[in-house]
Amino acid sequence: MPRHKLLRRAVADYSQRLRRSIQLVFLALNIWIGVEFLLWVRYFETGGHSLRVARPAGVEGWLPIGSLMNLKLLLFSGSIPRIHPAGLFLLIAFLAASLLFRKAFCGWLCPVGTVSEYLWRLGRSTFGKNFRLPRKLDIPLRGLKYLLLGFFLAVIAAMPVAALHQFLEGPFGIIDDVKMLNFFRDLTIVGGVVLAVLIVASVFVQNFWCRYLCPYGALMGIVSLASPLRIRRNAELCIDCAKCSRVCPSALPVDKLVTIRSAECLGCMQCVAACPAENALFLSAPRAKRAPAWCVAAGIAVLFFGIYAGARITGHWSTNLPDSVYFHLVPRAAEFDHGW
Secondary structure (H helix, E strand, C coil): CCHHHHCCCCCCCCHHHHHHHHHHHHHHHHHHHHHHHHHHHHHHHCCCCCCCCCCCHHHHHHCHHHHHHHHHHHHHHCCCCCCCHHHHHHHHHHHHHHHHHCCHHHHHHCHHHHHHHHHHHHHHHHHCCCECCCHHHHHHHHHHHHHHHHHHHHHHHHCCHHHHHHHHCCHHHHCHHHHHHHHHHCCCHHHHHHHHHHHHHHHHECCHHHHHCCHHHHHHHHHHCCCCCEEEECCCCCCCCCHHHHHCCCCCCHHHCCEECCCCCCCCCHHHHHCCCCCCEEEECHHHCECCHHHHHHHHHHHHHHHHHHHHHCCCCCCCCCHHHHHHHHHHHHHCCCCC
């Protein structure tokens, strides 16, 4: 009998239960924000004849391009923008989480990543396996998200600060969140087909969107390269069962490496949870100290709620515009098709 079948961990691993709990809480939070935002938009579309709710500033977390623009304004002007400031602070929080805890936004928080994970798990339970694209196809496809990120960063970098400010304070910049909502409410046939293809692909291929197409994930991955945390493998304790590599959602060869430095590593710790050999695989902090899952969860929570609280206390969380602006712009959102 292979000796790895005889192994049992002395202490049960709880990292995935903790991670999935955080994922589901954050997914529920985003669903609540989405419903509240829809009600807010309907209030102005109906001329004030429907339920009035406060605008949920958290919706700006779904506007990464606008948040990157605001980040440039902050860096070059030294002032916090008044339009969609919550998106800026959420971006800072997610970047900080990736810097400190690997690609933690993608592996622990992102609602799209959470849905994607449950889709490939559905595919695995239904069809018995997920598929991995051939290496010759996988590597160039992974580069697509970095090309998309490079395109967006180049466009933003090329825009003068004055032009960025004018765009963000113009009609399109003010209601770009409404435009985003309307894209899904008025989904075209082409858009529906693309969305359906992405969903089906995510059932068969682990994290298809995240792995190949998400520029936001590409940004988090690049930042995560500077993280002090690494998945480390103790070669002396490793029993070469390769369970870690089989469960890795990023298809990294964990069982062949001593330290995982890849920008594709989500910091999800699924490989650590799957390892049957005590202490053979672990998340390592500086000076080879072990970083348990609760430290990652607590660190993410402190960053997220700390930055949120700081923005609220200093009055830089909400976009404070009079209702008259929204009564004028929200019903006419379809007219603003050219934001640049």
